[in-house]
Amino acid sequence: MTDILILTHVDFCPAGHLARVLDQRQLDFTVLRVDLGELDSYDLDRPRAVAIMGGPMSVNDPLPWIASEIAALRHFIRRDIPMIGxxxxxxxxxxxxxxxxxxxxxxxxxxxxxRRASQAANNPWLAHLPDEFTVYQWHGDTFDLPAGAERLLSSPWCPNQAFTWGDKILALQGHPEMTEELLRLWLTDWAHLLDETQSSQQSKTQMLSDLPAKVAALNQVAEGFYRHWLQLAFAR
Structure with a gap:
């Protein structure tokens, strides 16, 4: 086991660029498939940093492992562990x-x-970012803001794109972890979900256009989030 825990829920939503960042920093990490029961025997008092990745399911689906994961997240919240979702x-x-x-x-x-929320002008999670920037999106659900949370970001189609709760939790609606390979995989395997008639969706051609530059910019967005997350976890 390691001090960095990454929770995944399906094989096609991996840690992506986050794993690359941790490898580049020579930081060991543990990846668990929560949907396969791998969290059940894990020592919840061990990790100093937790990342929670994506998946096609809803948190409202009647899956037993979802309740178990939420209980684990509440344990980490009580421990004041830095988390990024x-x-x-x-x-x-x-x-x-x-x-x-x-x-x-x-x-x-x-x-x-x-776009950055006006009240988040000086939030340290956004210190590396301009007032407006681009992130890759693929979602049909969204969250309301928890009591005590601060809205950080909004998009034209989703007013709650990110929030912080306390100083150590960042919840994101988008996918800053995307790599070129992962994006191409999604657009191949899940093309049947695309609907260009919806103004909230881009076409496959638009999403793939100038892809290396778009992913490189996205990597910079992600790395700022991950840098702050790690600083919170391992500050001396």
């Missing part, structure tokens, strides 16, 4: 903090502009 991971954090997670009337898919 990606899409489903952000929704799980919202649910663990008592907020509602619900279906949107459309899917938000593609490279979407995010």
């Amino acid at each position: 990606h899409c489903l991971g952000g929704q799980l954090l919202a649910k663990a903090l008592g907020a509602r997670v619900h279906r949107m009337p459309y899917r938000e898919i593609g490279w979407q502009p995010l």
Whole structure:
């Protein structure tokens, strides 16, 4: 076991660029598939940093492992552990903090502009970012803000794109962890979910256009989040 824990829920939503960042820093990490029961025997008092990745399921689905994961997240919250949630991971954090997670009337898919909330001007999670930047999106659910949370980001299609709770929890609706390989995989295996008639979705051509530059910019967004997360976990 290691001090960094990454929770995943399906094989096609891995740690992505987060794993690359940790490898580059020569930091060991543990990846668990929560849906396969791998969290059940894990020592919840061990990790100093936790990342929760995405998945196609809803936090409201009647799956036994979802309740177990939410209970684990609440344990980490009580321990004041730095956590960062990606899409489903952000929704799980919202649910663990008592907020509602619900279906949107459309899917938000593609490279979407995010804008910083006025009250988040000096939030340290956003210190590396301009007031507006782009993040890749693929979701049909969204979260309400938990009591005591601060909204950080909004998009034209989703007003609650990110929140912080306390100084150590960041919940994201988007996917800063994406790599070129992962994005191409999704657009191949899940193309049947795309609907260009929805204004909230980009076409496959739009999403793949100038992809290396888009992913490189996304990597910079992600690395700032991960840098702050690790600083919180390992500050001396």
